[in-house]
Structures are given as structure tokens and as C-alpha cells.
Amino acid sequence: MSTKHKVAAIQFEPTMFEKERNIARLLELCEQAAAVGARLIVTPEMGTTGYCWFDRAEVAPFVETIPGPTTNRFAALARKHGCYIVVGMPEVDEDGIYFNSAVLIGPDGIVGRHRKTHPYISEPKWAAAGDLHNQVFETPIGRIALLICMDIHFVETARLMALGGADVICHISNWLAERTPAPYWISRAFENGCYVIESNRWGLERTVQFSGGSCVIAPDGQVTAVLDKGDGVLMSEIDLGAARARRVLGETVFAQRRPELYPELLTDTFSWNPRDFFGLYGHEPWPAGKTSKVGVAQFAPRDDVSQNLDEIAALARKARDEGAELVVFPELALTGLADPATSAQPIAGPATDGLGRIASELGLYLVCGLAERDGDLLYNSACLVAPDGGISVYRKTHLTADERGWATAGDGWTVVDTPIGRIGLLIGHDASFPEAGRVLALRGCDLIACPAAIKGRFSSSHAGTQVDQPAPIPTGPDPHHWHHFRVRAGENNLFFAFANVVDPERGYSGLSGVFGPDTFAFPRREAIAAGGTGLATALVDTTNLDSVYPTNVVRRKDLVSMRMPHSYRGLVKAVANNY
Structure with a gap:
């Protein structure tokens, strides 16, 4: 079986109340794609009818069964060309329940379907949440999964499909409110090591501006082809071998998962008023919250602890002068990257005592990475040092292949309550695993501090869009349109303080940043350190008005509250279906 196949994404602006016109135009575009060799053709969400329906009564004349007249017409085209087509409708x-659905049609008819499981604000006006979860369909051109628009906001959906063996996620959407290709789309391909074929609609419907930007995204997060606006056919190629390698920044991440640490993914801690939930029984109530300035520092750690302490002190002093109350430093910043087994330090010990003196002198909270020695065991650790000298320690739970040669993996999470807010700790490669950030969000974290030493590409630019987006949505060029760790912040509705090593000669790009909790809030609440050694600082607000329910998204966690954990059981299985 060939591992390389031509694929197509169709971009299209449907017209409401003109179903026959829409279907005819979609068939025409699919015919164009099939005629030039596309084996898999993906069309937009609700492409047969349009999207912005007022209620069940208005959409009722346009709903259909699957199979039905519309799927039969696309099946005839698939049979004619020996291809596969995804149709949104x-x-x-049989019970008269309506769904926003995607159907995969092949040369022999219907292969499978997906019903949108995570509704956007508009679906509850007419459609039920989907009841067909996390399916992967085996075909001669690869293992294909389907997601619809809002589904991909949630880390669990794409992850479960990748665990089920998906080579390609066909994501059909009516995406809006930002430049596309959307960072969420790119991150879902990147973190799961699979292709995403994105078919988005464009145009204006009932005052809603849709973003276009249909594209094909490779397993390394590269956008291989994109169509900014207008109707059209976008062609690219997929290689199943690249998807089945399941690598993220060179690491075999699916073999490195820690399902025994993920049972909280099946909980729904934000289904009740979080102000009540996190104060239940008086156990570990949320800190009150405040507005603070948080900094991330990037530099190239040396092999000498005293020199690293001097660098940390200088950067911490500069951050304090800029008003910071918390500063995050890179992974292994205290002990160096070259030989962690030799440079490892005890906690507490002389090295962490040095951090304590800096924190006390400057009145700062410091988060810093180091190689830790505890008896005969070594850990890749991070410590949060308070101004009063208190130390909280986290040991990295997800080790890279190289780290497994010297370090022992940690066996739990660390969450610390401070006046700044509730802070969770991750280290570098941990953040490649969407499960890790999600667990900390479910524990009510306001901020994740992530010391890192990550090589490779995790950010990309955007040349700008011609789509006429309403203000304040940006449309111009952006050198950091996609930053994977900005996505980590937004998907979990928390602040993410990412402090990376910067040493270009050794492959460390820096790009440290403090990222805000709302992906779709513009201008962005963030700061990025785009140069060499230095700082980025940003305001972090964990306050709330005196109200019954949280008024701040970082405490409300809108996206986290909309999860469907009853369908996520596969995330905690010890062995995935195909690994």
C-alpha cells in the first residue's frame, strides 16, 4: 500500500436557504479535486446548508438522514473517482434529533460519521451534542478521524483519535474570530504527530465573519498549503509514514505518556461554581488573587553553579526593577545542561540556599530548574522559592529519551498557593503533553510556571490575511502567530509562564513568554522574549469582582468547564490501541 496520497481541502461560502445550490457547488469543487488526483477531499462544516440557524423550526426543511439523498450524490462521485470525501451537513x-454531523464517504459508500460532540454557542439552538465519540476509520488510504470546529478546542478529542491510530484528522469548521490557519489547528497536529486537513468556510452570514484559511498541516506543525479567502480547492500530499512515527520534536511522545498520572482528566471540577468547589470543606481554598507582574528570563546556563547564580541574580534584579513579583528561569538553569549527573545538587543545599538569598533580598518568588540529587537518585527538578525562604519542588514526570539516561521520573504534580494565585509547575518536555497542563487546570491553577530547555520549532509566523475581520481582531503579519505554549495557556484558561534556554548555536531558540488565558482576546495579554538573553514581563490578573460566580476567565475557565469527560476514558488506559 502506498504511504503517500494527494489530499484536498475545499473552501466554500454556502448560502442559507439554498441547499441545492450549495450541494451542486460542493460537488463541482470535489470533482475538480478528484480530477487532479485527490484521494481524500474534505469540505466545510454545514457546507450543504449554511450555519447560523435560529432554531429547529428554521433548519428543519434542510436536515437529512445519513445515508440519504445528499450522501448518495457524494457517494456517486467517490465511486466514480475511487476517492474519499468528508461532507458536513x-x-x-430516527428519533427526530438533529445533529451537526460530518460523514466520511468512500468508493463503496458511507465509511462512518461524526456528530459534533462539543457544541459552540449556536448549536444548542437546534442541535443535540453528538453521541459518537472518538472514532477512527480504517481505509486503504490511512486511518481517518473526523472532528467538527469547536471539538478541536479541547485537547482530549484529537488526543484520543491519535491514540486510536489516526493518521489524519479531517477537521471541518466554521471558524471565526481570529486569523487562520488557527493556532489550535496547528497545535493539534503538532502535539499528536498527525496530519490535520482543515476545511473552513469563509464569508459573512447573519453578521458573522468566518475566517477561511483552509489548509493542510503536517505532523511537525508545518502548514504545507493554505487558501486565505474565497471558494477554491487546496491540494497537498500526506505521507502516512510521517504520521505513524508519532514524534514531537524528535521524541516518541506516545511511548512516554504517563496515564497513571492522568485520572483527573475524567473529572469535571468546573461543572459547579468553582468558588464553591475549590472551597469545599474548607480544604485548599483558592488564594484571593491579585494583579501582579510576572517575568520569564532566558539565558544559556553554564556548567558552573556560582556563575549561573550570578546570572539569575542579575536577571531577577532587573525583573524586580520592572515590577515583577514572580520570575521563572529555564530548565536546569541553576546546574547547567552539559552534565546534569555531575552537577546535580541536593534540595535543600548550597545552590538552593543561593536562590533563597536572591528571593529574600529582592522580595520575589523564583521558579528555577536544576538537576537534583536525592541520595542515589537524580531528578530533573524545578523549585519555587518564596521570599520567606520556603521551597516547593516538582520533579519532571515526562522525560525525554536523553534524560532517561540519567534522571528518574517524578511521580506527581506540584501546585502551590501564593498571593499571586495558584501556581502549577511543569518542566520543558512535560508541556509537550496536553494531559499535563489539563490536570493542573482542573486543580484550579491560575498560572503554570514552566522552566524549559526545548530545541526545535514550536512557533511560526503569519503573513497576514485578506479576510475583513472586525476590530480588534488582527489581520496583519505576525512573527509569532502560532506559539505552541500560547495555545497551552488558552486551552486551559490560565496564564502560562514559559522560560526557555536561549542558545541558538546549540539549537535552543528561546522565545520565552508569558501568555494569557483567553486565546480570542485581542490585543493579546502577553509578552515574548524574542531576542537573546533577557526578560519578558506581563501583567497577570487573578482577581474577581465580589460576585457569586467568578468574573475572571482564569477563575471561570470557560473552555475547561465545557469539556465532556465521560467520553475521555481512553486517555487513562495503560496501553493505547496501537502502541
């Missing part, structure tokens, strides 16, 4: 089942 409103479905009615």
Missing part, C-alpha cells in the same frame, strides 16, 4: 436521526 445537518443530520436528523
Whole structure:
């Protein structure tokens, strides 16, 4: 079986109340794609009818069963060309329930379907949440999964499909409110090591501006082809071998998962008023919260602890002068990268005592990475040092292949309550695992501090869009349109303080940043250190008005509260289906 296949994404602006016109145009575009060799063709969400329906009564004349007249027409085209087509349409089942659905059609007819499981604000006006979860369909051109628009906001959906063996996620959408290709789309391909074929609609419907930007995204996060606006056919190629390697920044991440640490993914801690939940029984109530300035520092650690302490002190002093109350330093910043087994230090010990003196003198909270020695065991650790000298320690739970040669993996999470807010700790490669950030969000963290020493590409630019987005959505060029760790912040509705090593000669790009909790809030609440050694600082607000429910998104966690954990059981299985 060939591992390389031509694929196509269709971009299209449907017209409401003109179903026959829409279907005819979609068939025409699919015919164009098939005629030039596309084996897999993906069309937009609700492409047969349009999207912005007022209620069940208005959409009722346009819903169909699957199979039905519309799927039969696309099946004839698939049979003619020996290809596979994904069609988005409103479905009615045998009980009269409506769904926003995607159907995969092949040369022999319907292969499978997906019903949108995570509704956007508009679906509850007419459609039920989907009841067909996390399916992967085996075909001669690879293992294909389907997601619809809002589904991909949630780390669990794409992850479960990748664990089920998906080579390609066909994501059909009516995406809006930002430049596209959307950072969420890119991160889902990147963190799961699979292809995403994105078919988005464009145009204006009932005052809603859709973003276009249909594209194909490779397993390394590279956008291989994109169509900014207008109807059209976008062609690219996929290689199943690249997807089945399942590598993220060179690491075999699916073999490195820690399902025994993920059972909280099946909980729904934000389904109740979080102000009540996190104060229940008086156990570990949230800190009150405040507005603070948080900094991330990037530099190239040396092999000498005293020299690193001097660098940390200088950067911490500069951050304090800029008003910071918390500063995060890179992974292994205290002990150096070259030979952690030799430079490892005890906690507490002379090295962490040095951090304590800096924190006390400057009145700062410091988060710093180091190689830790505890008896005969070594850990890749991070410590949060308080101004009063208190130390909280986290030991990295997800080790890279190289780290497994010297370090023992940690066996739990660290969450610390401070006046700044509730802070969770991750280290570098941990943040490649969406499960890790999600657990900390479910524990009510306001901020994740992440010392890192990550090589490779985790950010990309955007040349700008011609789509006429309403203000304040940016449309111009952006050198950091996609930053994977900005996505980590937004998907978990928390602040993410990412402090990376910067040493270009050794492959460390820096790009440290403090990222805000709302992906779709513009201008962005963030700061990025785009140069060499230096700092980035940003305001972090964990306050709330005196109200019954949280008023701040970092405490409300809108996206986290909309999860569907009853369908996430596969995330905690010890062995995934295909690994």
C-alpha cells in the first residue's frame, strides 16, 4: 500500500436557504479535486446548508438522514473517482434529533460519521451534542478521524483519535474570530504527530465573519498549503509514514505518556461554581488573587553553579526593577545542561540556599530548574522559592529519551498557593503533553510556571490575511502567530509562564513568554522574549469582582468547564490501541 496520497481541502461560502445550490457547488469543487488526483477531499462544516440557524423550526426543511439523498450524490462521485470525501451537513436521526454531523464517504459508500460532540454557542439552538465519540476509520488510504470546529478546542478529542491510530484528522469548521490557519489547528497536529486537513468556510452570514484559511498541516506543525479567502480547492500530499512515527520534536511522545498520572482528566471540577468547589470543606481554598507582574528570563546556563547564580541574580534584579513579583528561569538553569549527573545538587543545599538569598533580598518568588540529587537518585527538578525562604519542588514526570539516561521520573504534580494565585509547575518536555497542563487546570491553577530547555520549532509566523475581520481582531503579519505554549495557556484558561534556554548555536531558540488565558482576546495579554538573553514581563490578573460566580476567565475557565469527560476514558488506559 502506498504511504503517500494527494489530499484536498475545499473552501466554500454556502448560502442559507439554498441547499441545492450549495450541494451542486460542493460537488463541482470535489470533482475538480478528484480530477487532479485527490484521494481524500474534505469540505466545510454545514457546507450543504449554511450555519447560523435560529432554531429547529428554521433548519428543519434542510436536515437529512445519513445515508440519504445528499450522501448518495457524494457517494456517486467517490465511486466514480475511487476517492474519499468528508461532507458536513445537518443530520436528523430516527428519533427526530438533529445533529451537526460530518460523514466520511468512500468508493463503496458511507465509511462512518461524526456528530459534533462539543457544541459552540449556536448549536444548542437546534442541535443535540453528538453521541459518537472518538472514532477512527480504517481505509486503504490511512486511518481517518473526523472532528467538527469547536471539538478541536479541547485537547482530549484529537488526543484520543491519535491514540486510536489516526493518521489524519479531517477537521471541518466554521471558524471565526481570529486569523487562520488557527493556532489550535496547528497545535493539534503538532502535539499528536498527525496530519490535520482543515476545511473552513469563509464569508459573512447573519453578521458573522468566518475566517477561511483552509489548509493542510503536517505532523511537525508545518502548514504545507493554505487558501486565505474565497471558494477554491487546496491540494497537498500526506505521507502516512510521517504520521505513524508519532514524534514531537524528535521524541516518541506516545511511548512516554504517563496515564497513571492522568485520572483527573475524567473529572469535571468546573461543572459547579468553582468558588464553591475549590472551597469545599474548607480544604485548599483558592488564594484571593491579585494583579501582579510576572517575568520569564532566558539565558544559556553554564556548567558552573556560582556563575549561573550570578546570572539569575542579575536577571531577577532587573525583573524586580520592572515590577515583577514572580520570575521563572529555564530548565536546569541553576546546574547547567552539559552534565546534569555531575552537577546535580541536593534540595535543600548550597545552590538552593543561593536562590533563597536572591528571593529574600529582592522580595520575589523564583521558579528555577536544576538537576537534583536525592541520595542515589537524580531528578530533573524545578523549585519555587518564596521570599520567606520556603521551597516547593516538582520533579519532571515526562522525560525525554536523553534524560532517561540519567534522571528518574517524578511521580506527581506540584501546585502551590501564593498571593499571586495558584501556581502549577511543569518542566520543558512535560508541556509537550496536553494531559499535563489539563490536570493542573482542573486543580484550579491560575498560572503554570514552566522552566524549559526545548530545541526545535514550536512557533511560526503569519503573513497576514485578506479576510475583513472586525476590530480588534488582527489581520496583519505576525512573527509569532502560532506559539505552541500560547495555545497551552488558552486551552486551559490560565496564564502560562514559559522560560526557555536561549542558545541558538546549540539549537535552543528561546522565545520565552508569558501568555494569557483567553486565546480570542485581542490585543493579546502577553509578552515574548524574542531576542537573546533577557526578560519578558506581563501583567497577570487573578482577581474577581465580589460576585457569586467568578468574573475572571482564569477563575471561570470557560473552555475547561465545557469539556465532556465521560467520553475521555481512553486517555487513562495503560496501553493505547496501537502502541
